[in-house]
Amino acid sequence: MLEVHGIKKAFGSLEVLKGVDLEVHKGDVVAILGPSGSGKTTLLRCINFLEKADGGTMTFDGETYHFNRATKKQMNAMRRKTGFVFQSYNLFLNKTALQNVTEGLIVARKMPKPQAEEIGRKALERVGLSDRCGYYPHQLSGGQQQRVAIARAIATNPDIIFFDEPTSALDPELTGEVLSVMRQLANDGMTMLVVTHEMGFARNVSNQVVFMEGGVVVEAGPSKEFFQAPKQERTRAFLRMIEQHGIYN
Amino acid sequence: MDTRILELLIDSFPKLLIPGLTMTIPLTVVSFCFAMVIAVVVAMVQFAHVRFLQQICRFYIWFVRGTPLLVQLFVVFYGLTDFNIILEPFVAAVIVFSLNEGAYAAEAIRGALESVPAGQMEAGYCVGMTYLQTMRRIVLPQALRTAFPSLMNSLISMLKDTSLASTITVAEMFMATQRIAGRTFEYMPLYLEVAFIYLLFSTIMTKLQRIGEKKLGAYQTKEVG
Numbered sequence: 001m002l003e004v005h006g007i008k009k010a011f012g013s014l015e016v017l018k019g020v021d022l023e024v025h026k027g028d029v030v031a032i033l034g035p036s037g038s039g040k041t042t043l044l045r046c047i048n049f050l051e052k053a054d055g056g057t058m059t060f061d062g063e064t065y066h067f068n069r070a071t072k073k074q075m076n077a078m079r080r081k082t083g084f085v086f087q088s089y090n091l092f093l094n095k096t097a098l099q100n101v102t103e104g105l106i107v108a109r110k111m112p113k114p115q116a117e118e119i120g121r122k123a124l125e126r127v128g129l130s131d132r133c134g135y136y137p138h139q140l141s142g143g144q145q146q147r148v149a150i151a152r153a154i155a156t157n158p159d160i161i162f163f164d165e166p167t168s169a170l171d172p173e174l175t176g177e178v179l180s181v182m183r184q185l186a187n188d189g190m191t192m193l194v195v196t197h198e199m200g201f202a203r204n205v206s207n208q209v210v211f212m213e214g215g216v217v218v219e220a221g222p223s224k225e226f227f228q229a230p231k232q233e234r235t236r237a238f239l240r241m242i243e244q245h246g247i248y249n
Numbered sequence: 250m251d252t253r254i255l256e257l258l259i260d261s262f263p264k265l266l267i268p269g270l271t272m273t274i275p276l277t278v279v280s281f282c283f284a285m286v287i288a289v290v291v292a293m294v295q296f297a298h299v300r301f302l303q304q305i306c307r308f309y310i311w312f313v314r315g316t317p318l319l320v321q322l323f324v325v326f327y328g329l330t331d332f333n334i335i336l337e338p339f340v341a342a343v344i345v346f347s348l349n350e351g352a353y354a355a356e357a358i359r360g361a362l363e364s365v366p367a368g369q370m371e372a373g374y375c376v377g378m379t380y381l382q383t384m385r386r387i388v389l390p391q392a393l394r395t396a397f398p399s400l401m402n403s404l405i406s407m408l409k410d411t412s413l414a415s416t417i418t419v420a421e422m423f424m425a426t427q428r429i430a431g432r433t434f435e436y437m438p439l440y441l442e443v444a445f446i447y448l449l450f451s452t453i454m455t456k457l458q459r460i461g462e463k464k465l466g467a468y469q470t471k472e473v474g
Contacts, residue, residue, distance in 0.1 A: 138468065
């Protein structure tokens with residue numbers, strides 16, 4: 001469903017992505033792991049055209065995109081079929097929770113307001129926030145804000161949702177509520193590409209793992225194999241380190 | 250205070266207040282509305298780095314901010330007659346005040362646009378909105394909220410600056426004062442009286458600003474820890 005070939009990105013002289021390939025099938029939950037600076041967030045941002053990659057191609061939903069010469073129209077078409085959840089939530093600060101969810105439906109998709117609000121309420125219900133429809137972002141906790149952001153992403157019925165370290169800005173307690181919403185989504189068959197530091201999520205929820213370091217994919221495969229029988233020495237070292245410290249980074 | 254001056258003050262009060270209400274206030278409000286339109290467009294052109302147009306905007310701001318308001322009034326009202334452009338005093342004043350205030354407000358709005366977190370625009374893209382849609386619905390409203398106190402500041406400032414329009418024969422409040430003062434030779438009481446009316450107007454505007462801020466403050470653009 002989503003295939004990325006040879007994606008390259010440099011910030012000045014710093015090569016962040018050195019030709020990365022990635023494949024996501026419908027219903028997959030893919031966890032992208034790797035130490036800080038490995039390029040995993042940049043990969044996600046380039047795929048959704050938030051950064052302009054220098055080279056590489058992508059096929060998505062039968063459409064081929066060239067990263068360095070995608071048109072605005074193509075970018076918009078791609079984004080309309082995807083959802084994106086940011087590390088820092090990025091809720092629209094001047095909109096209520098419900099308006100955050102309906103904005104993309106009403107403005108971008110020209111959906112009538114009542115219909116959009118019905119979808120919006122359902123989406124907020126799915127993340128357990130039906131009682132917070134009228135709240136502004138600043139009135140919500142970090143975990144609640146991130147759940148609204150997830151509701152905003154699912155409301156447009158995307159083919160895939162990208163998560164960029166969705167729990168990194170949250171304390172452990174709030175992390176739990178966001179992860180359980182994501183687990184629920186995975187169980188419902190949502191295709192997800194998740195950059196994360198949550199080993200538990202990668203191990204138990206995702207079915208595929210991509211391990212990146214230094215702008216290349218070190219190892220990729222089913223998560224069971226990745227955690228139980230890693231092929232690369234670098235992966236083994238990484239997993240040993242996590243085991244010792246319980247966390248990484 | 251002798252009764253003659255008291256009577257003069259009472260007698261002249263409506264004669265000052267009426268041009269205030271029919272000329273000073275409309276001149277201020279109309280010019281400010283045009284100024285806002287100019288300012289939003291100029292700020293957005295610069296924020297989006299639109300080539301060529303950006304240069305024009307920079308030039309406009311440089312020129313307007315670098316020349317005195319009084320000189321601008323004279324250039325438009327008296328100077329343009331050389332090209333057979335003869336403007337009504339009120340029209341000339343509106344043009345000058347709009348262009349002048351537009352340049353200052355554009356900078357305030359541009360600054361506010363730059364203070365809106367980049368993630369707001371990115372989030373707009375990610376729900377499928379275009380640049381202009383996100384700008385109009387998300388970024389600009391937040392920027393205007395941030396710029397609001399500074400814009401209200403300019404509005405009050407402009408209210409007082411409209412007294413300069415008397416020099417191009419706009420029959421506003423200050424001109425009315427000068428006429429009465431010239432006739433009665435009671436300068437101090439009358440100029441203090443008109444100062445008091447300006448003070449009254451700006452106090453009302455300050456009150457309106459408070460109300461406006463409260464209304465706009467339903468959401469906060471800064472995240473609360």
